[in-house]
Amino acid sequence: MPTYPPPVVEAAPAPQQALRRQAPARRAWWLKTLYEWHWVSSAICLFGMLLFAVTGITLNHPDLIEARPQVVNEVRTVPPQLAELLRAEATDERARPLPRVVREWLGAELGRGIPALAAEWSADEIYLALPRPGGDAWVNIDLRAGEVEYELTDRGVVAWLNDLHKGRNSGTAWSWFIDIFALACVVFSLTGLFILWMHARNRPLVWPMVGLGVVLPLLLVILFVHQ
Numbered sequence: 001m002p003t004y005p006p007p008v009v010e011a012a013p014a015p016q017q018a019l020r021r022q023a024p025a026r027r028a029w030w031l032k033t034l035y036e037w038h039w040v041s042s043a044i045c046l047f048g049m050l051l052f053a054v055t056g057i058t059l060n061h062p063d064l065i066e067a068r069p070q071v072v073n074e075v076r077t078v079p080p081q082l083a084e085l086l087r088a089e090a091t092d093e094r095a096r097p098l099p100r101v102v103r104e105w106l107g108a109e110l111g112r113g114i115p116a117l118a119a120e121w122s123a124d125e126i127y128l129a130l131p132r133p134g135g136d137a138w139v140n141i142d143l144r145a146g147e148v149e150y151e152l153t154d155r156g157v158v159a160w161l162n163d164l165h166k167g168r169n170s171g172t173a174w175s176w177f178i179d180i181f182a183l184a185c186v187v188f189s190l191t192g193l194f195i196l197w198m199h200a201r202n203r204p205l206v207w208p209m210v211g212l213g214v215v216l217p218l219l220l221v222i223l224f225v226h227q
Contacts, residue, residue, distance in 0.1 A: 055162050072152045075147055085102070086098075090121050109148075135160070137152040
């Protein structure tokens with residue numbers, strides 16, 4: 001009978017060799033994950049970064065852009081039945097919103113929605129402040145004369161964008177957007193930092209540039225920003 005050589009059994013790789021084989025795969029997985037989080041967060045931040053960068057310049061140089069406020073003032077006569085309702089309600093001078101029927105009538109007359117904000121009530125008049133980005137507005141109801149005075153101040157697009165930057169009178173939805181945008185910026189910055197760290201061995205200028213980005217603002221604050 002023919003004889004065959006015994007099968008060759010390959011020796012198991014040494015632990016160090018196995019680790020060396022796993023290291024590139026682990027590095028590739030981390031890079032892929034970081035890149036995915038980086039581009040997703042950058043997509044979320046895109047509009048916000050452009051908006052806050054541009055308005056950062058306009059806020060830092062307010063004298064370069066002249067604002068010309070436009071003021072609109074209107075007077076309306078309150079229908080008798082609504083005037084009676086308001087006079088009856090005014091016996092209670094607690095701060096509270098206007099009745100819904102009054103808000104609906106005002107909205108139809110003025111061409112804008114009247115939110116359920118707390119108004120200042122007294123026996124003679126009711127004052128409702130209507131703060132808004134890029135301007136201001138208010139409604140004053142004279143209960144004796146039965147008249148409503150409405151004033152709207154518009155300071156222009158730049159002032160509107162600046163107020164969005166500061167979150168001034170911009171509402172709950174915009175406040176949520178600022179929070180989400182800030183969180184996305186944190187993710188974008190940290191993933192970018194880790195990507196730089198993983199490529200630093202092949203790019204000698206990585207850490208000097210990162211250090212410059214950290215040290216330069218600190219030096220400016222220490223040397224030129226006075227308490």
